[in-house]
Amino acid sequence: MRVAVITVHGCPVRQAGSKDSGGMNIYILEMVKRMAARGIQVDVFTRHHDPLDPEVVTLSPGARLIHLPSGSPSIDKTGLYDLLPEFSSQMRRFCVDNRLGYEIVNTHYWLSGLVGIRLASEWGVPHITSFHTMAVLKQLSRPEEKEVPQRYSSEIELASAADSIVVWTQNEKDSIVKYTGINGSKIRIIPPGVDLGRFRPMSKVQSRAHLGYGSQKNILFVGRLEPLKGLDRLFKAIASLKNSSPVILNVVGGDDNSLEKTRLKAISEQMNITKSVRFVGSVSQNDLPYHYSAADICVLPSYYESFGLAALEASACGRPVVASDVGGLPTIVSNGISGFLVPPNRIDLMAEKLRDLLENDLLRHRMGVAARRSSESFSWDRSADSLLESYRDLVPKPKLSASSVAGG
Structure with a gap:
């Protein structure tokens, strides 16, 4: 054929x-x-x-x-x-x-x-x-x-x-x-x-050393830089965490000269979170597992997502996912088990779930194990x-x- x-x-x-x-x-x-x-x-x-x-x-x-x-x-x-x-x-x-x-x-x-x-x-x-x-x-x-x-x-x-x-x-x-x-x-x-051999749990310490990251708690976003991905909403959640649960947001994806990146940088400046946001840019599929494994949590704050492959890759790497309760994301994220699903526009609840995970190592570990187990049903x-x-x-x-x- x-x-x-x-x-x-x-x-x-x-x-x-x-x-x-x-x-x-x-x-x-x-x-x-x-x-x-x-x-x-x-x-x-x-x-x-x-x-x-x-x-x-x-x-x-x-x-x-x-x-x-x-x-x-x-x-x-x-x-x-x-x-x-x-x-x-x-x-x-x-x-x-x-x-x-x-x-x-x-x-x-x-x-x-x-x-x-x-x-x-x-x-x-x-x-x-x-x-x-x-x-x-x-x-x-x-x-x-x-x-x-x-x-x-x-x-x-x-x-x-x-x-x-x-x-x-x-x-x-x-x-x-x-x-x-x-x-x-x-x-x-x-x-x-999902490629379960490529996307698998790896040492957080070694992954951070590979990427040159420090020991500070960090959150990961992976995807194209476009308004529909909802990074502006995630920025608001990060701003509310700045004092109680300081964290670095690593943004993986996007082109250096894109209008959306310029817009997002301006928003981060307005919110006074420029030191909390790192624009990494696009990375190869071979390097991407290091970014997932270096993170404490992966976040998909999308306004709409027909599926959300990044959520599945993060799950395969044993990382809990906080995602908008939209489109196909509930197919990947089991609310309260492998991560949290947040109703659209509930930035306060997104910040709350991020804080819960950042401050509870046992909860992050338990959800990460469940996330990996769930990802193994995808082939x-x-x-x-x-x-x-x-x-x-x-x-x-x-x-x-x-x-x-x-x-x-």
């Missing part, structure tokens, strides 16, 4: 936490490699994000990443809608030039889904898609969120046109049914996994097996000829 994976804006080899790169990119890379290991030929199509990007990159035996020219590499995802016809044309050209055909199209995010609708129809093959986020949910969670106007109707079109939809949680499935009006029978829940291999089953359900089985049935 040969599969075309389309991820217009999210290149799976870009460093997670940088611009437009996060859990979706990690998911695509992990799944593609495992599909290839199961004998599936996979080509991943994305746009050039750097002028030096080679056209074809081998991800693993049987899996390739194909960069297609489509507008300026500096354009972010909010400017890509008008470039979709060009991207589709470049993808057609590459397939014709290389005499490629595919048995299934698998798309990620609404922009890629629109490309997938057209190409899957032209090629007469099934189309399976994943939303990862929905415009309406982001808008409801944080009304200030600005979205491309075409996204709302496009997501309804995509939900209707796709042959199958893969989601990570029951919450995501329910939301798609509610806001697009489709029948939920074509939606399949396949949770992502990339199980995710890949389930996705492969979805592929096979969609691809028509070859019909047996009369002679083959008769044994001739």
Whole structure:
């Protein structure tokens, strides 16, 4: 079987936490490699994000990443809608030039889904898609969120046109049914996994020494720097802890020159917590476990989070998680057992739960052990097996000829 994976804006080899790169990119890379290991030929199509990007990159035996020219590499995802016809044309050209055909199209995010609708129809093959986020949910969670106007109707079109939809949680499935009006029978829940060998409990002392950190209590945030992640709310909680439970907040993720980083630095100055906030920037997947293990607590203060892969990675490293009670985060964090879930906008309660954990070593340890145990139920291999089953359900089985049935 040969599969075309389309991820217009999210290149799976870009460093997670940088611009437009996060859990979706990690998911695509992990799944593609495992599909290839199961004998599936996979080509991943994305746009050039750097002028030096080679056209074809081998991800693993049987899996390739194909960069297609489509507008300026500096354009972010909010400017890509008008470039979709060009991207589709470049993808057609590459397939014709290389005499490629595919048995299934698998798309990620609404922009890629629109490309997938057209190409899957032209090629007469099934189309399976994943939303990862929905415009309406982001808008409801944080009304200030600005979205491309075409996204709302496009997501309804995509939900209707796709042959199958893969989601990570029951919450995501329910939301798609509610806001697009489709029948939920074509939606399949396949949770992502976590690399339990890479993300594992390690010595806090050794991890801090590796990173050059001191012995002061510290809290960790991992993710892209964007308003929806809720760092402004976490800053308020940190400010309220400054006198009673002094702590360092390490912010892992984001680009040095981003507008959001500038905004967050200004907020930290206004709150007089600049000495309590360390902007680390994006780090490699190999270094990320040290940051989790160096932390006392991991926090996801998001306004909305369709899943929250950082919470799962932190849990695998044996760290309790304090997270907003939104989206898919309750799938990962068991309230009062492996961490705490806080109602949105309850900054006072977030600060209270952080204080409880910072001041109680036994509670942190007990929740960290429970978090690791809970994370062990998530597996990339199980995710890949389930996705492969979805592929096979969609691809028509070859019909047996009369002679083959008769044994001739």
